[in-house]
Amino acid sequence: MGIDxxxxxxxxxxxxxxxxxxxxxxxxxxxxxxxxxxxxxxxDVMMNTVAPVWDGNETWLVLGGAALFGAFPxxxxxxxxxxxxxxxxxxxxxxxxGVAFEFRFKARENKRHIWDKAFIGGSLAxxxxxxxxxxxxxxxxxxxxxxxxxxxxxxxTPFSLFCGLGLIxxxxxxxxxxLIMKTEGPLQARMYQxxxxxxxxxxxxxxxxxxxxxxxxxxxxxxxFSTPNLFWFLPVxxxxxxxxxxxxxxxxxxxxxIPFLLTLLLIFLGYSGLGISLWPNIIPPxxxxxxxxxxxxxxxxxxxxxxxxxxFILGYTFWSxxxxxxxxxxxxxxx
Amino acid sequence: xxxxxxxxxxxxxxxxxxxxxxxxxxxxxxxxxFLAVLEGLWLKTHEAAYRDLYHFWxxxxxxxxxxxxxxxxxxxxxxxTNWGGFxxxxxxxxxxxxxxxxxxxxxxxxxxxxxxxFGWNRVGRGLHFFSTVMVAIGTLISxxxxxxxxxxxxxxxxxxxxxGRVIPVDWLAVIFNPSFPYRLAHMAxxxxxxxxxxxxxxxxxxxxxxxDNPAVRKMFxxxxxxxLIVAPVQAFVGDMHGLNTxxxxxxKIAAIEGHWDNVPxxxxxxxxxxxxxxxxxxxxxxxxxxxxxxxxxxHSLDRQIPALKTFPPEDRPNSTIVFWSFRVMVGLGLxxxxxxxxxxxxxxxxxLYSCKPFLYLALYMGPAGLIALLAxxxxxxxxxxxxxxxxxxxxxxASSNHxxxxxxxxxxLFVVVYFxxxxxxxxxxxxxxxxxxxxxEGTHQPHGGPGQPRTPARPLSASHDTQEA
Numbered sequence: 001m002g003i004d005x006x007x008x009x010x011x012x013x014x015x016x017x018x019x020x021x022x023x024x025x026x027x028x029x030x031x032x033x034x035x036x037x038x039x040x041x042x043x044d045v046m047m048n049t050v051a052p053v054w055d056g057n058e059t060w061l062v063l064g065g066a067a068l069f070g071a072f073p074x075x076x077x078x079x080x081x082x083x084x085x086x087x088x089x090x091x092x093x094x095x096x097x098g099v100a101f102e103f104r105f106k107a108r109e110n111k112r113h114i115w116d117k118a119f120i121g122g123s124l125a126x127x128x129x130x131x132x133x134x135x136x137x138x139x140x141x142x143x144x145x146x147x148x149x150x151x152x153x154x155x156x157t158p159f160s161l162f163c164g165l166g167l168i169x170x171x172x173x174x175x176x177x178x179l180i181m182k183t184e185g186p187l188q189a190r191m192y193q194x195x196x197x198x199x200x201x202x203x204x205x206x207x208x209x210x211x212x213x214x215x216x217x218x219x220x221x222x223x224x225f226s227t228p229n230l231f232w233f234l235p236v237x238x239x240x241x242x243x244x245x246x247x248x249x250x251x252x253x254x255x256x257x258i259p260f261l262l263t264l265l266l267i268f269l270g271y272s273g274l275g276i277s278l279w280p281n282i283i284p285p286x287x288x289x290x291x292x293x294x295x296x297x298x299x300x301x302x303x304x305x306x307x308x309x310x311x312f313i314l315g316y317t318f319w320s321x322x323x324x325x326x327x328x329x330x331x332x333x334x335x
Numbered sequence: 336x337x338x339x340x341x342x343x344x345x346x347x348x349x350x351x352x353x354x355x356x357x358x359x360x361x362x363x364x365x366x367x368x369f370l371a372v373l374e375g376l377w378l379k380t381h382e383a384a385y386r387d388l389y390h391f392w393x394x395x396x397x398x399x400x401x402x403x404x405x406x407x408x409x410x411x412x413x414x415x416t417n418w419g420g421f422x423x424x425x426x427x428x429x430x431x432x433x434x435x436x437x438x439x440x441x442x443x444x445x446x447x448x449x450x451x452x453f454g455w456n457r458v459g460r461g462l463h464f465f466s467t468v469m470v471a472i473g474t475l476i477s478x479x480x481x482x483x484x485x486x487x488x489x490x491x492x493x494x495x496x497x498x499g500r501v502i503p504v505d506w507l508a509v510i511f512n513p514s515f516p517y518r519l520a521h522m523a524x525x526x527x528x529x530x531x532x533x534x535x536x537x538x539x540x541x542x543x544x545x546x547d548n549p550a551v552r553k554m555f556x557x558x559x560x561x562x563l564i565v566a567p568v569q570a571f572v573g574d575m576h577g578l579n580t581x582x583x584x585x586x587k588i589a590a591i592e593g594h595w596d597n598v599p600x601x602x603x604x605x606x607x608x609x610x611x612x613x614x615x616x617x618x619x620x621x622x623x624x625x626x627x628x629x630x631x632x633x634h635s636l637d638r639q640i641p642a643l644k645t646f647p648p649e650d651r652p653n654s655t656i657v658f659w660s661f662r663v664m665v666g667l668g669l670x671x672x673x674x675x676x677x678x679x680x681x682x683x684x685x686x687l688y689s690c691k692p693f694l695y696l697a698l699y700m701g702p703a704g705l706i707a708l709l710a711x712x713x714x715x716x717x718x719x720x721x722x723x724x725x726x727x728x729x730x731x732x733a734s735s736n737h738x739x740x741x742x743x744x745x746x747x748l749f750v751v752v753y754f755x756x757x758x759x760x761x762x763x764x765x766x767x768x769x770x771x772x773x774x775x776e777g778t779h780q781p782h783g784g785p786g787q788p789r790t791p792a793r794p795l796s797a798s799h800d801t802q803e804a
Binding site: 058059061062063065066067068069070071073074076077078079080081083084085087088091092094095096098099102103106146147148152294295297298301302305306309312313 | 401405406407408409411412414415416417419420421422423425426427428429430431432433434435436437438441442497502503504506735736737738740741744745748752756759760763
């Protein structure tokens with residue numbers, strides 16, 4: 001046929017995961033920031049800023065899982081088996097967070113603190129284990145004869161734990177800058193306060209991961225630091241530094257929208273860096289998207305429906321954010 | 336742990352999570368069609384009771400849908416995390432089918448669910464009705480895809496095996512595999528019947544408390560009509576499904592009947608009750624009816640039904656379990672038919688809404704459809720063992736290489752989390768049921784919904800009651 005359906009599917013999945021990281025990132029971040037805001041009314045506002053969109057954001061996680069299953073069954077089978085425990089813990093966290101989200105508003109005053117805790121715990125666990133899974137994925141997954149060949153706790157390494165903590169910082173920053181954009185008054189002021197240290201923490205995280213990864217993996221170092229690649233990829237770290245500087249400045253002068261947009265850019269750059277390190281492997285360090293692909297008749301069969309429905313999902317996503325634009329205040333009741 | 340191997344634990348985990356999950360979609364499928372009928376009747380007759388019922392059940396529908404989405408999230412990953420061997424072997428076929436199921440669900444949510452739940456006073460009546468109908472059709476399309484995938488695993492065709500993995504050759508043959516039409520019909524009707532008994536029990540509860548109003552009567556009446564007409568249809572479809580199984584999975588039938596061997600030249604009896612013993616290769620304490628096995632399964636008095644001993648021991652499903660799960664399903668099915676017939680007699684005598692013993696019966700039969708549905712799934716899924724893809728891949732080769740310790744930990748976690756969280760969700764649904772239909776609901780503008788700034792447009796938000804109301 002001449003059409004590389006594996007490539008198209010890789011792009012769709014990469015895009016889907018990106019959508020997920022960006023969108024579920026800020027609403028998980030709100031759960032992470034909950035402990036830093038004590039007033040019940042402010043907590044209501046925080047939740048209200050994501051109430052209409054949060055579970056639509058998780059759409060991308062389900063779609064990503066199903067698409068991976070159909071388009072790259074080997075990757076679905078090996079990666080998910082290898083990351084069994086962190087993924088199950090992540091799903092548990094997401095379930096807790098999701099149920100807490102809705103029932104917190106329906107609970108009586110005296111029971112609400114239980115759902116607050118479920119919301120915080122669920123958000124933290126989901127984020128942490130997502131980061132751990134990501135770290136373990138970067139570290140590489142041993143495969144023998146199309147089966148995962150590592151142990152039950154192989155994912156548990158200093159690097160993966162560090163990535164877990166790092167992702168908490170990243171999502172917290174997404175959450176705090178989202179809230180700067182969506183709120184006003186004391187809550188917004190509080191978010192300006194927490195954002196500055198978060199920027200520094202995230203910069204440190206990005207720095208450590210950027211050094212740790214090539215130091216631990218010669219092939220990734222080779223990819224980044226050999227010429228002419230170095231010149232092609234150099235803009236990525238430079239842009240990261242420029243973005244962080246811009247973010248710091250924007251928060252300092254009390255900008256409303258720019259901090260969030262720059263944080264999005266920062267996350268996007270980090271994601272691109274990751275992509276440069278791993279492409280075209282779908283099971284690092286050695287199995288590429290073409291090795292793991294399902295036959296073309298499977299991929300093209302799925303593609304027909306996906307290309308038809310994806311625009312509707314994107315359109316609906318865009319529309320619900322558009323409807324929901326502007327500041328959220330305590331007067332806007334959730335129910 | 337407890338002498339269980341990792342494989343047993345993996346199977347228990349899947350059975351637990353999928354059994355929990357399946358209850359929500361079953362009610363979703365039934366209620367979506369029920370709501371479409373209610374709205375259609377409201378538009379046609381302008382009887383207020385239909386509108387009140389629509390609003391009452393759409394709130395319960397919304398909570399139930401939300402829980403289905405949350406429990407379904409786990410299912411989308413479990414094939415990979417727990418069944419790596421299967422995913423790699425059959426992913427080229429089951430993966431795309433699952434993708435279509437997910438796409439259908441999201442297409443629905445993106446388009447019509449919001450209008451259905453929040454659009455009553457915001458869009459025209461025709462468009463709203465259209466949305467409800469689309470949601471109902473959408474739930475059935477989702478059922479279509481997921482059962483196509485399951486049926487293909489039971490009766491695979493349209494594939495080729497290359498390098499030890501399945502490759503689709505003919506998608507139409509894959510989707511419309513031999514057991515698919517029967518399974519689809521049997522499952523969709525099961526969802527309708529289960530929902531009807533759930534609705535009927537809710538109505539009976541209100542009637543028993545003296546809340547006798549036109550809306551409650553209407554839903555009781557509709558539920559009992561369903562029991563009268565659809566429960567017997569289900570028995571008929573179930574029989575056809577059984578004959579299809581006899582053709583394609585004879586070992587499953589032998590295990591269901593606890594039938595170990597045939598005497599040459601003699602018709603097979605039907606064992607009504609007994610205790611199939613897998614080690615001793617016989618069914619203990621058997622109560623048999625001669626000829627009946629041949630009569631039911633071959634519709635003749637001389638042909639024999641398959642016997643378990645003709646299959647090598649390693650190819651036999653566990654007869655002890657499926658023998659009983661099948662009888663639970665059939666027993667409940669017969670009870671449901673009886674309820675339907677009883678209701679018709681009471682209706683004729685004008686006592687349908689006042690006969691207390693019958694109202695109690697309808698109340699206690701509330702979960703009957705769901706239990707029968709689960710028992711049926713246990714029968715078909717355990718009955719196709721030891722295969723995960725029938726005749727192609729054994730379940731033992733399908734699982735990921737996890738050890739018993741981590742499987743025990745995650746199974747324990749699933750049990751605790753599911754019971755606590757979905758328990759809360761379920762009790763919230765019951766609270767909504769107890770409130771009952773409210774007259775003149777839907778004549779004012781509800782809060783929230785798409786198109787309204789800063790308000791939620793998500794299923795669970797469609798209900799406004801506090802949890803402890």
